[in-house]
Amino acid sequence: MKKILILTDYRNSFRREEKSYYSLSLNKMREVFIKNSYEVEVLSYIDIINLGLENIENQNIVYTSSADDNYKKYIDDIVFYLKDKNKIFPKYELLKCQENKGFQELYKLKQGIKSLKYYYLCNLKDLNKVENKLTYPIIMKKINGAGSSQVFKINSKNELIDKIKKNIKTQEYIKKYLKKKISEIIIKLKLDRKNLKKYQNYVLEEINMEPFVLQEFVPDLESDWKILVFGKKYYALNRRVREGDFRASGSGKLFFIEPPESVLNYAEKIYKKLDTPIASLDICINKNNECNLIEFQSLHFGPYTIMKSNYYYEKINSNWKQIFKKSNLSEEYANAMVEYINDKK
């Protein structure tokens, strides 16, 4: 019999529901897998560490992620190990894309998804090498963050430098540097020549060191589209920008209205290229009706759009049909996994 291993976290949760601290229903997921002739085993990450990772082989694995950076590092190590001898859903690169807008750009590149022009940087020194190619306004994004909190519109070179200095993490280096300098002064005062050598010639690293993305700005947007894709089912939410702002995410101005067909077609194209069972796509459509992908996730994204929608869209005989039916998140999650796993065979 075909088998699926569901990997849960330290609370035996599979995230995430509408609130990130709630789990999907494992019973519901199990039900769907069994209905599709899969035998199901549910284990947590610590369970499989106890079993010995080397004993987990030739399995179909559906795994949870986490919003906690440290726990996510732990998950990353385990999933990275498991991926060689098992089939993991979604694939490892998509775990790396979660909360990492920099890696998202690299993954888009890898999958042949052309979108807005971008630069992926990590400090002010690097900026010197690309600055002459930039046009303003430009969007600056820290690689993680949600609800637009780490997304800024930058109007000039000076503003960009200022933003990097103020918003890009000041590394521990500055503390280390000051400590060394103080030690050096004390040692000098004590004329302790032997120890002085240890502290001389200390070179300070870049102070503002944290990955960030510069992305081409799409002007005059009044809203963007959150499109969730679960297998063949597409859920659409229109999000209007805040008053006097260019940002939609986190505005709370949410509307279940009909998306232009071009948005659904674009979402379908992107979904296929991402090679994932489920996706959350932030899509904008400019004045010339061209769509662009602002951001995407395949794990641990907010499921509001699927949970609150009274319908979904499905392409039937090349036409988008609106199908009025409430969806159950856990059920559709498992359905999308089954569809994807069966397709891959």
Ligand SMILES: Nc1ncnc2c1ncn2[C@@H]1O[C@H](COP(=O)(O)OP(=O)(O)O)[C@@H](O)[C@H]1O
């Ligand atoms: N390149 C861009 N051009 C214009 N607006 C953008 C661009 N990138 C993001 N935005 C706006 O900022 C919002 C937040 O950006 P996003 O990258 O999705 O970050 P978050 O993770 O905070 O949702 C988007 O919903 C969109 O309204």
Ligand SMILES: [Mg+2]
């Ligand atoms: Mg977003």
